[in-house]
Amino acid sequence: MSETSTIQEAFTLEAGHLDSGEKLFIRGEVRVVPDRSGPSPVLLICHGFKSFKEWGFFPYIATRFAEQGYYVITFNFSCNGVNETDFDELERFAVNTFSREQQDLEVILQALLANKLPLADAADKESIHLWGHSKGGGTAIIFAAEHPQVKSVLTWNGIGFTDLFDDTFKKQLEEYGIAYVANVRTKQEMPIKAVFYEDLMDNKERFDIVKQLAGLTIPVQQIQGDQDSPRLMEDFQQMRAGDAKHSVVTIAGGNHTFGAVHPFKGTTPQLEQAIQASLQFLPLG
Secondary structure: OOHHHOEEEEEEEEEEEOOOOOEEEEEEEEEEOOOOOOOEEEEEEEOOOOOOOOOOOHHHHHHHHHHOOOEEEEEEOOOOOOOOOOOOOHHHHOOOOHHHHHHHHHHHHHHHHOOOOOOHHHEEEEEEEEEEEOHHHHHHHHHHHHOOOEEEEEEEOOOOOOOOOOHHHHHHHHHHOEEEEEEOOOOEEEEEEOHHHHHHHHOOOOOOHHHHHHHOOOOEEEEEEOOOOHHHHHHHHHHHHHOOOOEEEEEOOOOOOOOOOOOOOOOOHHHHHHHHHHHHHOOOO
């Protein structure tokens, strides 16, 4: 199929409020091939940390999956720091938490089930699947553990632990109530406030990704590049040690983004391998 065989429609969902009372929104798109003979399995794509729905490979892979017969949902988490451009809402990025992202996924799921997303008749609501990259992989595992509507989980270079930062960062956060992480691409110093760790402390069991993965009885596939960062390779090994029943695909030469960059400059052999492995795992494969 060619890219023109898919259609795409945008949506905006209300996602609660900040403590200040300011409204939050989830902005996304649905991609699907029109006029199929029946409804399409749903693939909900979760971006990771310092990422967004238009980053690098996301539009490309969303279209690829839609071409293969999926009802594909891409979106920005409500506090991912992006409204119109990257990153133009750093004040929201600073207060993002794992709990907030779980709430966002709940909003999307309920909108899907209530036929409030675009092209709703094209979605098979009995066949809902989560896909997550990096932090989004951990987010997807946590959500699936609490939602029987999810029929499978697919992760690309997913995190195994929710504590994303080193001791120096945490010391700065403890002392000042705010700390900063560099965005090498945009040259921004991106703020993180203490609420991030407060949320983790309040949800230790819930956000134990290794434990939640081990408890999942639905199909899970972890796709891992063997040139990912040492920390994430260690996460991967910890997840494998805690759970050997789910399938794993290792991509030789694959870095954290399988060679893709932002702005997107085209596909790579490693990215194509990850896509093909994903398609073989998902229900239409």
